[in-house]
Amino acid sequence: MTKQVRQLDRVIIRFAGDSGDGMQLTGDRFTQETAAFGNDLSTLPNFPAEIRAPAGTLPGVSSFQLHFADHDILTPGDAPNVLVAMNPAALKANVGDLPRGADLIVNTDEFTKRALAKVGYAANPLEDGSLDEYRVHSLPLTSMTVKALEDFDISKKDAERAKNMFALGLLSWLYHRPTEATVRFLEVKFAKKPEIMKANIAAFQAGWNYGETTESFSVSYEVKPATLPPGLYRNISGNMALAYGLIAASVRSGLPLFLGSYPITPASDILHELSKHKRFGVRTFQAEDEIAAVGAALGASFGGALGVTTTSGPGLALKAETVGLGVATELPLVVIDVQRAGPSTGMPTKTEQADLLQAMYGRNGEAPVPVVAPRTPSDCFATAVEAARLAVKYRTPVILLSDGYLANGSEPWQLPDVDALPEIDPAFAQPGEEEFQPFERDPETLARPWAVPGTAGLEHRIGGIEKADGSGNISYDPDNHDLMVRLRQAKIDGIARDIAPLAVDDPDGDARVLVLGWGGTYGAITAAVRRVRNSGGEVAQAHLRHLNPFPANLEEVLRSYDKVIVPEINLGQLALILRGRFLVDVIGYNRVRGLPFKAEELADVIRDVINS
Amino acid sequence: MSDPLALVPKDPERQTAKDFKTDQEVRWCPGCGDYAILAAVQGFLPELGLKRENIVFVSGIGCSSRFPYYMNTYGFHSIHGRAPAIATGLAASRPDLSVWVVTGDGDSLSIGGNHLIHALRRNVNLKILLFNNRIYGLTKGQYSPTSEVGKITKSTPLGSLDSPFNPISLAIGAEASFVARTIDSDRKHLQSVLREAATHNGTALVEIYQNCNIFNDDAFAPLKSPETRDDVTIRLEHGEPVVFGANRDKALRRSVSGSLEVVPADSPDILVHDAKNPDPSLAFALSRLDSPAFEHTPIGIFRNVERPSYDELMRTQIDEAIAQQGPGDLAGLLGSGDTWRID
Known part of the structure; x- marks a missing residue:
């Protein structure tokens, strides 16, 4: 049977299923295949905060949307052209976003009376005509997967769990995706469980073969590679780009990176990623709480490290007092806030931009800090470098505001030339002829000297109490306080001279x-x-x-x-x-x-x- | 045993207490126990012979936390309760420093309780001097987490309701590897404890009974008064029988319930102190002898066991990663994973 191949300039696919159905993994693999093929792409993972929300319920639905194109695109897409729904809950939660004429691939095995009733379907939508405006492909994905794997020595449950790979194989056929990398991925992922590995690869191939042979799909689609600027590319998420940016800042400054962090969604992946890179001298410290995390980072900065802390909104609230101490002691510190929906716990896995005022003003006293925000997942890299540059040059905490969308979303990234990255000069204080003045400022930047322990002749004491201009001694003098408040503000305001004008x-x-x-x-x-x-x-x-x-x-x-x-x-x-x-x-x-x-x-x- | 000071540079010049004094006017109340502790620390540090610039004092907030301003070393006066956290970041990234934390009972056991217990369990190379005066001084006299039940203060005119912490018991429960108690007025004893603490690998917690003569004067009177002190003070010496009393006629023995009891010194099976016992039960039982009335109070080193410090373990992981994979290569890192080229 010769099948028709149709050309498209862009496609938006959404995979949706139960939290335990492996939709994030499926989406991620499809993304990697798409990146390797050379399309431009943008992704939107969307999952519940619960690790395993009750099966088959609306709150338990996890989805992954991918937009890919033969041209430069900017978003994960408004509405999917294709929805893969692994169960009735996934259908119900997502069908409202589907435009008329969209393809709908449904796993009919899960459309039991009980599962339908659980999400409030009185009748089976696959049979009552309510989906007539879509091109519905009703497939028994679970049973086809189990059948394809009947010769493997694995449990029925393990066989059923491979249905996401069957779906991935089918979609990979439908859109002409290269499959070698996914096979390699499965070989590595299940290296310690060879039978499971073989079964998953078989399910993936069975899905592909099913597309090739079935009459359910008479057409497959091609989206040509995008014409992007020449260079070497990889796909990267915002959190990964932040981690790499911090390592780059450490390398470019020669300062050892110290990350103090407490696990919090959606920022934890930065901690996970940096923990892998000890060969760069990276120290990652999983603290007992958010306050200790930022405290340890500031302590490391006092000792001449690039002190960094990573968190999300509620964590930034807890760190406020220490950020204020960083303002008072004028030490470099990078504070990364991956914003999520608030207030309080809010919606931990959902994105928001509502921490701007907290970042700007959420401290006692006049406590200005530079605030920077990346614009895309890959821009997180350059913005992390910029945050570190400002922190070190101006001896100040800097808050970087990412968000849940950037953190988990991904896009192709043209790798930068590492030698062209900004140089960051720590310019540690050196002993001079005169008595050391820890709060004597650079006339241009208004930054104070960064004198690290171990430097003879520069022994000094700093702290959160107001200091006398120059000497840094404790001072309650009214005019001195007014001067210091204004100097700290002027230092931050002056950074405007050191950043590009708004284009x-x-x-x-x-x-x-x-x-x-x-x-x-x-x-x-x-x-x-x-x-x-x-x-x-x-x-x-x-x-x-x-x-x-x-x-x-x-x-x-x-x-x-x-x-x-x-x-x-x-x-x-x-x-x-x-x-x-x-x-x-x-x-x-x-x-x-x-x-x-x-x-x-x-x-x-x-x-x-x-x-x- | 790892020497925590092995990487800290030594000063070839002979030092004196004067070298550790700053030009800042000391602003504690006249008669405060902090003066004695400051003098004891300044008098002790020359013994270590470390370069002054490689010593750091980190403090939180409270009367005791003014300490760093008076030490001619590097110093960081930080936030209420957070000194152990800040010092952890410093010590974990700088093995060439001797890092000391100065804190009080409110600072470390109330607002900063969480950081204290986690520093102890991690065994970071910190020497924590906990000035315990059983009162809030800087905020002018409220009861503290070590005040006895029923304490009448400004915030508890009818008497405080909550049970106090015993800092030694708390530290042992938090897996501390070094726990000691000493008294501000006994300079010789204080310095002997500092000596052991400074060279201990990991976190050393030293509780110092410190008199606040303004808001809680004579809090430790039974341990200080010449009439009573010898009778109630149990001086712990590793490897020695625990005998005490003005006439050395009392001793400790394990009771049938597993706790400790006071018996005549000539009783059989009297306790021999073993601070290096890996099992903390005995150290804990000793800590429970203390009572607000100071009927018998052990001082000295309760526990002193070997355990790798957090910072050396962290350093080892980095060294091993570099040995196995080579030093980091930024371009290689960025280009790791699946890449593709567009021409």
Whole structure:
């Protein structure tokens, strides 16, 4: 049977199943195959906080969305073209996102009366016509997998568990994905369980062969590799890029990396990753709590290390006092907050941008710190290097605001030339002729000397009590305190001279509306701006990496446009700062659903403002 | 046994106590026990002969935590309760430093209790001097986690309700490898304990009974008064029979219940102190002899056992990773995993 091959320029696939169905693994493998094939891609894992939520329930559904294309793309896609639903719960939780005409691949084995009733289906949706607007492929995935594996010496349960590999094989056939890497992956993953390894590989191949032979799929699809700038690429998630960026900063500065961390979703993977790289001299310290984690990092900084702590929103709240101590003692410290939905525990596995004001102001006293935010998963690398550069150069804690979407999402990354990365000079204090003044400042940067223990002649005492300008002795002098408060602020403000001006993308120069974003919304905003422009709208776009201080030209940029839209996954935190700082009446667009923006919703917002 | 000071540079010059004094005016209340401890530490450090710049004092918040300002070494006066955490990061990354933590009963047992127990169980190379005066001094006289039940203070006008911690019992329960108690006024004893603590591999907890003459004066009177002190103080010496009393006529013996009992010194089977016993039961039983009334209070080293320190274990993992895989190569790391080239 010769099958038709159809060309597509892009596809969005969503794998959905129970938390225990291995959907994240399946999505991850499909992503790796897609990356190796050379498509541009963007991913959105979406899973419950519970490790094994009750089977077959709506809260237990775990999904993984992947957008891949033959051109440069920016988001994991608004709506899937293909949904793989491993059970009724997965169908029910996701079918609402499917546009008419989408492909729906359903594992019919799980559509039992009981499973249907569990999620409130009165009738079987596969039979009652409610899915007529989709192209439904009803397949007994579980039983086909079990049948394919009947010659293997494994339990029925293990055979059933391989159904995700059957599905992956089928999808790999459907989209012409290379399979060698997945076979290699399974060989390594199950190296200690050879029979399970062989069974999983067999299930994967059976899925592929099923696509090839069945009449359920008469067409397969090709998405040609994307034309990206020449270079060496790999796929990378935001958390992995942060870990690599920190190691790069350690190498470029010559400072040993010390990570103090306490496990917290969605930041723990940074701790896991850095723990693997001891050959770089990386010390990872899993502390007893968030406070000890940042405390140990600051202690290591005092000793001349690159002190780093990683956390998520509630953890940043606990670290606030120590960040304040870092401000008072003027020591380098990198604080990474992978934001998640709050307040309090909130929704640990869902994304949000609502820690901006906490990062800016969440400390007692006047305690300014630089704040930076990466825009894409791969941009986490460069932003981590930048955070370390500022921390070391200006002797200050720096807060880096990533988010759950960037942390777990992934995209192709063109590997940087390591020799072209910024150099970071620790410029440790050296003994001089005169008596050491631990709070005498560099006239240009206003940074104080970093004198580490072990340096003879520079013995000194620092602490959280206000210090006299210059000598660093304890001081309660009113004028000295006023001066020190202003000096610490001026030091941070002065960083504006050391960062790139805000670049504005305004192709024809005649847009009257500007969209200004920060952090992980970059992909969705950029995709929305493209859509608006493609439909004839004129809109300018700018995206902030530095949130404190702002780039020096920000006010001028804001004043160059009639209207400024600020989309944020919070209730208007950047907007509040912009209004307060510049008296510019920006227009906020705010949704706080634990999910990234969709390009189409932002495009509608932009069109509305242009037309208003 | 690993020497925790092996990597700390020695000063070829002979040092004196004066070398460790700063030009800062000491601002404790006149008569405070902290003065005696400061003088004892400054008098002891020249014995170690370490370079001053390789010694660091880290403190939290409280009267005792002003200590680093008066030591001519590196010093870090940090946040209430957090000194063990900060010192852990420092000690774990700098084996060439001798790191000391100065803390009080409120600082280390109340707000910082969590960090204290975890530092002890990890066995980080820290020497923790816990000044215990059984009161909050800097906040002007509230009861502390070591105050006796029923303590009348500003915050407990009808008497405090909560049971106190016994810092020695707590430390032993937290898997501490070195636990000792001494008294501010007994300089010789204090320095003898410091000597053992400084060279102990890992965390050493030294509880120092310290008199706050403003808010809790005479808290340790039975241990200090010439009339009573010899009768109630049990001086622990490793390998020696535990005999005490003004006339050396009392001794300790294991009771049938497993705890310790006071018996005449000439009784059979009297206890011989073994601080190096891997089993902490005996050290714990000794710690339970203490009571708010100080009927008999052991001082000295309760426990002193060998265990690898956290920092040397951490260092070993790094050294082994480098030995097995070679030093880190950044370009190699970034290009690890599945890559593809676009021409």
